[in-house]
Every structure is written in C-alpha cells, then in structure tokens.
Amino acid sequence: TITPIRKICCIGAGYVGGPTMAMIAKQCPDIEVRVVDINATRIAQWNSDTLPIYEPGLHEIVMESRGRNLHFTCEVDSAIAEADMIFISVNTPTKDFGVGAGRAANLEFIEKCARKIADVSTGHKIVVEKSTLPVRTAEAVKAILSGSSSGATFDVLSNPEFLAEGTAVEDLLSPDRVLIGGESEAAIGALVDVYAHWVPRERLLTTNLWSSELSKLTANAFLAQRVSSINSISALCEATEADVDEVAMAIGTDSRIGPKFLKSSVGFGGSCFQKDILNLVYLCEYFGLPEVAEYWEQVVKMNDYQKRRFVNRIVRTLFNTVSDKKIAIWGFAFKKDTNDTRESAAIYVCRDLLREKAKLSIYDPQVTADQIKKDLQDVLRNGDAELSEASARLIAENVEVVDSVEAACCNAHAIAVLTEWDEFGKVDFPAIYRSMQKPAFVFDGRNVLKSLPLDEYGFVYQGIGFRR
Numbered sequence: 001t002i003t004p005i006r007k008i009c010c011i012g013a014g015y016v017g018g019p020t021m022a023m024i025a026k027q028c029p030d031i032e033v034r035v036v037d038i039n040a041t042r043i044a045q046w047n048s049d050t051l052p053i054y055e056p057g058l059h060e061i062v063m064e065s066r067g068r069n070l071h072f073t074c075e076v077d078s079a080i081a082e083a084d085m086i087f088i089s090v091n092t093p094t095k096d097f098g099v100g101a102g103r104a105a106n107l108e109f110i111e112k113c114a115r116k117i118a119d120v121s122t123g124h125k126i127v128v129e130k131s132t133l134p135v136r137t138a139e140a141v142k143a144i145l146s147g148s149s150s151g152a153t154f155d156v157l158s159n160p161e162f163l164a165e166g167t168a169v170e171d172l173l174s175p176d177r178v179l180i181g182g183e184s185e186a187a188i189g190a191l192v193d194v195y196a197h198w199v200p201r202e203r204l205l206t207t208n209l210w211s212s213e214l215s216k217l218t219a220n221a222f223l224a225q226r227v228s229s230i231n232s233i234s235a236l237c238e239a240t241e242a243d244v245d246e247v248a249m250a251i252g253t254d255s256r257i258g259p260k261f262l263k264s265s266v267g268f269g270g271s272c273f274q275k276d277i278l279n280l281v282y283l284c285e286y287f288g289l290p291e292v293a294e295y296w297e298q299v300v301k302m303n304d305y306q307k308r309r310f311v312n313r314i315v316r317t318l319f320n321t322v323s324d325k326k327i328a329i330w331g332f333a334f335k336k337d338t339n340d341t342r343e344s345a346a347i348y349v350c351r352d353l354l355r356e357k358a359k360l361s362i363y364d365p366q367v368t369a370d371q372i373k374k375d376l377q378d379v380l381r382n383g384d385a386e387l388s389e390a391s392a393r394l395i396a397e398n399v400e401v402v403d404s405v406e407a408a409c410c411n412a413h414a415i416a417v418l419t420e421w422d423e424f425g426k427v428d429f430p431a432i433y434r435s436m437q438k439p440a441f442v443f444d445g446r447n448v449l450k451s452l453p454l455d456e457y458g459f460v461y462q463g464i465g466f467r468r
C-alpha cells in the first residue's frame, strides 16, 4: 500500500534543491517541504528578498509558498527526523584529490547525508537521490542506511533532475519526463503521486535503480556531445566558407537529428556537462572499458579545443598581439538568464587573454564583480597557494568589472561576446563604435550579433563557424 507523503525534507538548497522544492511546494499545498543546508548564508538568502540564485520566474513561486508549506532552515536533524521522504540534492563535484582525481565524482557530501539520515531517523523513510551520481551509488547509500542504530528502515529511489539553468521554472513546470528508479513499488508509487499533482502520468517514467542513475549521466553526455559535434564542424566551416548555422539548420530539419542543441558556441560551460562526462569516463575505465572511456572523453577535449581556438583567433586577428590592449568582455555567465559562472567558457577565455597580457573590461548583467574576480583568481591560481599573490596582482592591474557594455567598450580594441544575453543585441552600436579604438573588432562567441549590420557600422566582425 502507498502511504501519501505529508512531509518532505530536501538536503541541499542549491540550484537544484531550491527551485525543485519550490515547485513541489507550489503544486502540492498538502505537503510540507523543508529545505535544509549547512550553509547558513545560503539559507538566509533563501529567506530574504534577494534569492541566492537568479532564475526567471523563481522569485514568484518562492514567494507564493514560502512561510506556508515551504521553509528554508539550517535545522537539518529535525527536518530529516520529521520527514516521510528525504531528497538528497547536495553537490557532487569532480574529485580533486586521491584515486580518480580530476575525473571521479566526489561523493563525500552524499555519504555524509546518508550517515546523517541513518543517525537521526526513526520508523520508515524514503530516501531520494536527486543529485547526479555515478551508477551504483544507491548500493553504497543503502549499505550506510542499513547501519542505522535506531533500527529505522529505508527505501532508496533515484530521481535525477533534468532542469537546465535559465529555464529551471519552465522545465520543472512541464518536464519532458520525470525519471524515477527504484526497487519497491510502494516507494516508487509514493514519489509518482507527488509529481502526479502536476505532471501528466505518461511523463512519469519508472525504471530500475541503476538505469535511472545511469540515464542522468548519459543524457548529459549526449547533450554535450551534440554541442561538441557542431563545434567541431564550426572549425571546418571557418576553413571552407560553409556557415555552421546553415549546416545546423540543414541537418536539424531531419527529424532523426532534430533542431535543438546544435548552436555552435565558444564552448559549453556549466557545473555539470564536463563533470558528468568525466565521471562517465572514470566509470568506464573502472569497469574495464577503455574504448568507451576514450570515446566520451573526446567530447570534453573538443570543448577545450573550441575555447582555445576562440582565443587564438582573437590574438591572430589583432595582429598577433593583445598586450596592453583593452578587450571588452560581454557576458561572464555560462549561458543567459543565470548568474551561474561554474565552468563558464568566459573563465578560460579571460584567463588565456590575461596570459597574453590583455586588459579586460568585463560586463555581465547578473554576475557580481566579486564572483568574476574570484573565478579568475581560482583559475589563475589553479590550486597552487604560492600563485595567490601573483594572480591577485594580475587581476588588480588588468581586470575591471563594469556595469554597462558602453563602459566596457570605451577605448577598447575589441569586443568578445561570451554569453548570449538578449540585451546585447539592443545596444547603440554606432555609439559604441565611435568610442572604440580603430579598427574596432567584434568576436562573437555566440553568434548573437550575426544578423546585425555591424560591418556597415565599421566593425570588423567575426563569429563562430563562418567567414564573411
């Protein structure tokens, strides 16, 4: 028999935990949802008027339920103890030490959650893996939970999240599918009933635990592979006068290929694509499948190549030197409509331009100056404490973060568009042209200015995957 869920606890108030739980609370007024985190600042932000993450539509849905059946709190133990169902939505970054460093997922946060749940639970609970995890993690989670000293019992489900940042609310409201993997029909049914409050039943897919865990890594690998595939073709387009957007359109109308995720760019970013593919690569090696590992690793290599290629093209076009030249950086987030910069291509492009001794003036409508400088500091330091001072000085002397594209462009030799923010298409280009050094170059890493008459205004314009 399926007992309806009355209380949910979600461990991890991040980009996934926050929006996902806000949607459950909105759609299920009969369920009390508590989102907990060990990061007290983050919880305070969720309880304030300025939420810790920027997502279109998120503010409205949080305000609708917060204080009613949606609560953000640091009281982890009591929230777990009182819940019928506990989502684990903590970060699973790439391990940067020990066995599997640089590839394997660091599961210490997952394990700590499982131990915490085992410690404070009584009775029966359903534990849901929401984080993206290597296949067979549920085995470890079950083993840890079975050691609960109170004799509590558990069902473990896998329910990976497929939302994309920038469209999180839309994606949660009408997902293509919700995937639930598990062993117990009753536990699966309980989670199905939660989603069935707003998601049509035919979109609620149920599988075994391992298929569900592996489907998440596979979905991200396939998506990223499409971007790397079209980016590889963009290099060939530049060499041959084919136009990558025309090629993408031409192949995307084949219903077997489909039009989405074929936008050539300066490279994919975000917290997950690279991390999840590297994790997949590690798993393949672990299970003795080096050919499969090598196949997927190429997706990440191609992405690194695309970022490097973009910088090389800037340097080459600017007469082989960017030393002391001001370059305006338009956009720092890894895609539009988010303030997230994790693994953003902008970080690597800026790093390489700084190494070429360029001066950068960076504008992003949502990312704070502190975040930009922290990201650059981290990438320049690359884990080496001894480089802290030198990289801080490099940033202090060569990077400014400004609050408009106009400020970024004044006296600049070139503009590099790194995020596809809508507002970039709407600026006064003739005025910007007048304020810049001549020749004034535009390197469009997103092809968002391609349809504008930039050449007529006087700019030398280059995008990704075509030549004019």
Ligand code: NAD
Residues within 6 Å of the ligand: 011, 012, 013, 014, 015, 016, 017, 036, 037, 038, 039, 042, 076, 089, 090, 091, 092, 109, 112, 113, 130, 131, 132, 133, 161, 162, 163, 164, 165, 271, 272
């Ligand atoms: P995040 O870093 O934004 O949030 C994770 C939160 O968990 C942090 O606030 C951290 O303080 C908290 N946390 C860590 N350990 C904890 C503990 N022991 N107790 C309580 N809180 C703890 O991460 P995210 O972007 O929300 O990603 C979470 C997971 O979801 C990852 O596995 C990721 O791969 C996956 N995912 C992310 C996205 C996305 O768009 N960001 C989409 C789908 C899946």
Ligand code: UGA
Residues within 6 Å of the ligand: 132, 161, 162, 163, 164, 165, 166, 220, 223, 227, 260, 261, 262, 263, 264, 265, 266, 267, 268, 269, 270, 271, 272, 273, 334, 335
């Ligand atoms: C991605 C997936 O789309 C989600 O389904 C998944 O849940 C999520 O990862 C995750 O597991 O974290 P996200 O990274 O938020 O979502 O954003 P995407 O829209 O997938 O974009 C990722 C990167 O690829 C961005 O830098 C984007 O600019 C780039 N991209 C995307 C392209 O360069 N071209 C495209 O055609 C599409």
